[in-house]
Amino acid sequence: MRNIRHPIVRGKKITFTFNGKRMRGFQGDTLASALIANNVKVVGRSFKYHRPRGIFSAGSEEPNALVEIGRGAYQEPNTKATTVELFDGLVANSQNYRGTVNFDLMAIIGLFSRFLGAGFYYKTFMWPKSFWEKIYEPAIRSSAGLGRLSMKPDPSRYDKGFLHCDFLIVGSGVSGLIAAEQIANSGARVLFLEEDFKTGGRLNSEDLIINQIPCSEWAEKCVTRLKKLENVRILTRTSLYGSFDHGIYGALEKKTDHLSKNQDKPRQILWKIYAKHCVLASGAVERSIVFPNNDRPGIMLSGAVRTYANRFGSSFGKTAAVFTNNDDGWKTANDLSNIGVKVVGVIDTRKNIKPPSDKYPSYTNNSIVDTFGRKGITRIKLKTGKILKIDLLAVSGGWGSNVHLTCHKGDKPRWDENLLNFAPSKDIGKQNITPVGAAKGIFALDKLIVDTQKTISKLIKDLGYKLSPTIPITSSKEKYSCAPDWYFSFGKKSAWVDLQNDVTKKDIELSFKEGFRSVEHLKRYTTLGMATDQGKTSNVLGLAIMSDLEKKHISELGTTVFRPPYVPVAIGALAGRSRGKDFKPIRLTPSHNFAQKLGAVFVEAGNWLRAQWFPKEGERTWRESVDREVLQTRRSVGICDVTTLGKIDIQGRDAAEFLNMVYANAFAKLPINKVRYGLMLREDGISYDDGTTARFSETHFVMTTTTANAVLVYRNLEFVRQCLMPDHDIHLISTTDSWAQFAVAGPNSRKLLQKVVDKPKDLSNEKFPFMACTELTICGGVSARLFRISFSGELAYEIAVPTQYGNSLFKTLLVAGKEFNAIPYGTEALGVMRIEKGHAAGNELNGQTTAQNLGMSKLISKKSDCIGNKLSERPEFNKSDIKIMMGFQPTNKSQSIEAGSHLIKMGAKPVLENDEGWLSSVAFSPILGHSIALGFIKRGDLRLGEKVLAVNPLKNKKVEVEIVSPHFIDPEGVKLRA
Amino acid sequence: MKKAKATNPICIRELRIMIIKHPLLGPRDSSEFVYKGDASLLDRPKWNGQKSEKKFYEYGYLRKNPAGSHRELWYHEQGDRSWLVVTRNTISHEIEKVELARDIARKKKAKAK
Missing domain, CATH: 3.10.20.440 (2Fe-2S iron-sulphur cluster binding domain, sarcosine oxidase, alpha subunit, N-terminal domain)
Known part of the structure; x- marks a missing residue:
């Protein structure tokens, strides 16, 4: 109506x-x-x-x-x-x-x-x-x-934003408005939040007078003044959903939920707010009363009835009753009759109360024992037997301060025995939060205005802002007192406590009987207060029932812990734009554009997109492309973008000593213009990362790391530099993004590179042998770095140029390589070739393996300290039956093998107790024409030629494999030294 | 046994927020930092000293994890890449002190000499 x-x-x-x-x-x-x-x-x-x-x-x-x-x-x-x-x-x-x-x-x-x-x-x-x-x-x-x-x-778009302010004011009711005006006049930056689309809070819902005008009008005037101020930002439709440590708050602004069409605007914005101080004017929430069948449609909170009557001019019914344990219910009776609703009774639970009005029948010291009307209330029955015919029942169980946001900070609410209210504790000020008004536990308008003005003046002064004189505000006088009449039962009839989760008084009694008596147990056993409304209208009622059963005072019981969010927040809003492809940043290699033109298939490697293989016309499967890339590289020359490997520039007088510390093997004596393989350990002795480091001068090294560990290795190097070697002269900079780097591999790689490097640079084996490095220029003056290193086992180089030249160098190399039928190859071919050569990679350096497992224990320096040195000596790592990395090939060459297979002695049962190791990397070797694998097996170094069973229970596969050297091709390294 | 890698899912990062007053850069959001743990990692034992094996075991595995004031290492990865020693109350999240780890390490070295 x-x-x-x-x-x-x-x-x-x-x-x-x-x-x-x-x-x-x-x-x-x-x-x-x-x-x-x-x-x-x-x-x-x-x-x-x-x-x-x-x-x-x-x-x-x-x-x-x-x-x-x-x-x-x-x-x-x-x-x-x-x-x-x-x-x-x-x-x-x-x-x-x-x-x-x-x-x-x-x-x-x-x-x-x-x-x-x-x-x-x-x-x-x-x-x-x-x-x-x-x-x-x-x-x-x-x-x-x-x-x-x-x-x-979810098709909606969400955004995130950051806001900074001196004062965050939460809630635009009377105390929020008073605080905002007073603080704004001090010149401080104010952020003013209102959950509703209309500012004014309860002032919109009440028929009261402030400064001789209706209170809602007074609120509007206040907001108009505030809107003109430059140091005030008002956000409506914005809920503060959480208060976090150190003055950080989370708020959700609804941007387009109220529009028919949202066009290009984000639906909601998740604000992260940094506030020096917070004024909490979040008001109060009304409680219900527990009585039989108190859940029928048409039974509403008394304050809500006033909101609908005064703010929206709508009412549920024409004939109403009010059930109250406090003075507030009488206000509802008054406002309802003002808009023409017939009030047939005010039922007040209190004994010695003088009805403030005789306009409607009052039933003091009374209660409701039953209600009727399944789809809308029709009648209520009072304790005295009186039946009232109604279609609206307003219920008020008193008001409770909205303490969720102070509880997020760990504040334990204190019980106010006079007003029967959990209010924020006195300690909350230490958290830079100042509650005012109803949120502080003051419910009468006139008292609340005076207290807010006093509190805010003191706050402005204490924090050292300019204080202007307070202008007195007059208002309607209000009286508020409340009786601890929480629940009324009658026979076996259900009386609801938590409406949303259907928790009745009986459930709480059962919880008590079965021993779930502490508030946290009560909550979890009955689900009281666990629904989307977080029990805002019901928690205290549940506590009151339990405290009577326990014969303890309600203040002794305490409240459950309220946690963020205060209102539900869509996952989409928390994710913001970080979803789908934007979940994380995408890093493109320098040659990405040209690789794309060549039709490369890309794969995610961390944040990077790398070319996986380059399919040619007529190739139907990835294996055809990869096999061709491997064969062509091994026969002539192939080019691969290896920019993603981490690059760290290390300079300083103590750079060599630093490298000795971070690598397990020695670097101090590495000659200038030479490269060395390095293995890094964790402090616990497990192998961590590997790569090559080149020396360009006495004090200048360039380190490479694996793609996956680039960030982590850099972090650890900084730790060693700042925390373990603080007095040494070491300077680090990550240059992964500064240099584009390409592997040029294959017997024709020298001939190809000779075509692009500027004369008179001589790349002959004598002048530029295996593991040499140099700074030089290419293509007529582009500065570059050349390293003679090989991951594939072929005669090979890596060439680096400033990133912006990367794409064109890739193109240039392919064009210059036409006469050798040079091809680009991707990460798959790279992987196949490193398995053929027996190089460990991520699958082998998996955080479980030691230098001993990798067959590299001799690398670890015995003469000087390094990270992981001491703990790599622990007995468990050096037992006589440790697993060693070996090569494996199927006895029956036509069989394929599965990575992850476990290795079992021939004839032994394939059970955990007989597990001797596992296959870590598997590939089909096009050069050998059969499957090969790298893996770890107990004392594999002493078992060459032995046959074992590779068992994969997931794929239900058993293959007989032979233990061989991990170097499937060129074990003597003739090719790479050619 | 596989060692769990410290992951940092996006939603958790949203809620794990504090402000660290960097000695050089002023107040910074904690999401710019990487957390390492007990600052006793600064006290790396001598590798060839007495009982070095036991000391390294303790250094590597026996870290303090108190409920209360705790000196811990934070790395300003999304910033100036300095390692900090943050003294933080693990119950209230109050940050009592923030120092450059390098300054502390230097003082320790000077004292040891």
Whole structure:
């Protein structure tokens, strides 16, 4: 029902759809206020018992009115109708029902509610054990629950932003507005957040007077003044969802949820706010009262009834009653009768109360023992037996400060015995948070104004900002007191505590009986306060019941820990733009463009995209391409982009000593213009990374690392430099991105390179032997570095040029190599060739293997210290039966083998106890014409020629393999020294 | 047994937020840093000293993990790449002190001499 004299009806008309029915609302409505105006009583079904439920509150504390918003992939479940801003074309649907929401087939469960106490499912569906996962759980899950997901990717865009301010003010009710104006006048930077689309907080909901004008008008004037100030930023539709350490806050701004079309704008923005100080004006949330059948549609929080009446001009019914344990309920009776709703009774639980008004019948020292009306309340029965016919019942169990955000900081709320309220503790100021107004636990308007002005003045002064004189504000006088009348029971009738999770008083009694008595146990056993509303309207009620059962004072029980987020935050908002391809940055190699032109297939290697192979016309499988690339490289010459290897420039007087420390093998005596292989250990003696390091001068080295460990090795080098060798002269810089580097491998590589290097550089074996390096120029003056190193086992080089020349060098090499039929090769061919040559890579350096395992124990320096030196000596690493890296080939050459296979002695059973090692890398060697592998096996070095079984239980495969040298090709290294 | 790699999933990073007052760069968001652990890693034993094996074992494996004030190593990877010793209360997350690890290491070396 809508009050036709309310100003909202003079605004723009809006059409929306609810459960397929077209309805009318007005600009400024929430979905909830429009539904109430359209006389929609049943909005959803309860979580467990499928009881019909209606709108209960007017804010983010809503437990009942959860709806699905939007269509298709945009569909958003579990949205509170009370916080959805109405717009033209809005589509909303009820959830958790079968059939229709008014005739839910699952409601039959409600008939058995007496049996479905806390823990019912776990106690009942225990046998047979195997049924739980397959039958019981899916069935229970499908009958219980909340909304459905669209099961499609979220098509909305989300953004993230950062905000900095001196003062963060949360909530734009009366105390927030007073604080904002006072602080803004001091010149400090203010960020002012309001969850609602309209500023003013409860001032929009109340019929009170401030400075001789209606309080909502006063709020509007205040905001108009604030908007003109440059040092104030106001964000509406923005919920503070968490307060974190050191003045960091998280907020979610809804940007386009209230628009019919969101065009190119992000749906929501996740703000990370850095605030020097926070003024918490987050207000209070009203509690309910527990009484039999207190969950019927038409039973609403008393403050919410006033919100709908005063702000939206809508009301659930024409005949109302109010049930209260405090003074606030009387305000509702007053406001309802002002808009023409007939109030047939105010039921006050308190004994010695003088009704403040005689306009309506009052029933003091009374309570409600039952209600009637399944799909909308029709009658209530009082303790005295009196029956009242109504269609709206406003309930007020008193107000509770909104302490979620102080609790996020670990603050333990204190119990205010006078106002029966958990308020923030006095210690919260140490966290740079100042609660004001209702959030502080002051509920009467006049008192709250005076206290806020005093508190904020002191705060401004204490923090050293300029303090302007306080202008007195006059307002309506209010009185607020509350009685600890939390619950009323009558017979076996269910009385709800937590509406959203269907937790009744009986469940809490059962929890007590079964020993789950601490607040945290109570919460988990009954699921009290665990739903999307986080028990905002019900927690204290549950505590009150438990404290009486325990015969303890409620303050002794304490509250459960509230954790972020205060309101649900979509995963999409947390992810922001970091989704799909943008989940992490993509790094492209310098030759990427040309490789793409050549039709390369790319593979992700960490953040890098690398060419995996270059298919040629007519090649149908990747193996055909890879085999060709390997053969052509080994026969003539191939070129591969190896820029992704980490490059670290190391300079300084103590650079050589530094390398001795970080590598297991010695580097100090490496001659200038020479390269050396280096193995790095972790401090625990496990092998960590390997690569080559070149020396260009007495004080200048260039290190390479594996692609995967580039960042980690650099980090560790910095650790050694700063923390272990702080007095040494060492300078590090990561140059991975500065140099494009290409491997040029194959018997014709020298001839090819000779064509591009500037004369008179002589690359002959005498002048530029294996493991030589030099700085030189190529292609008529481009500075470059040349290394004669080989990963493939062929005569090979790596050539590096400044990154911007990378793509054209790649092209130049291929053009210059035409006469040799030079080909580009990718990471697959690179991998095949290194396995053929027996070089360890990531599969072998996997964080489990030692230098001993890799057959490199002799490398470790015995004369000087290095990282990992001492612990690599531990007995376990040096036992006589350690595993050694070896080569493996199938006895029957036509068989293929699987990486990851375990090695078992011939004739032994393939069980864990007989496990002798594993195959780490496997490839088909085109040069040998059969599968080969690298792997680790117990004392493989002494078992050459022995046959073992490679067992892969996952693929159900057993292959007989022979232990061979890991160097399948050119074991003497003749080729690479040619 | 496979050693678990310290991963840093994106959603966790969003919530693990603190402000570290870098001695050179001022207040920085902790998401710019990499956490290493107990600052006793600065006290690397002599490799050829007495009982060096035992000392290295303790250095490598026996780290402090107190509930309360803890000196720990943080690396400003998304910044100036300096290693810091941050004295942080692990219960309240209050940061009591931030120093350059290199300064501390230098003082230690000077003392040892």
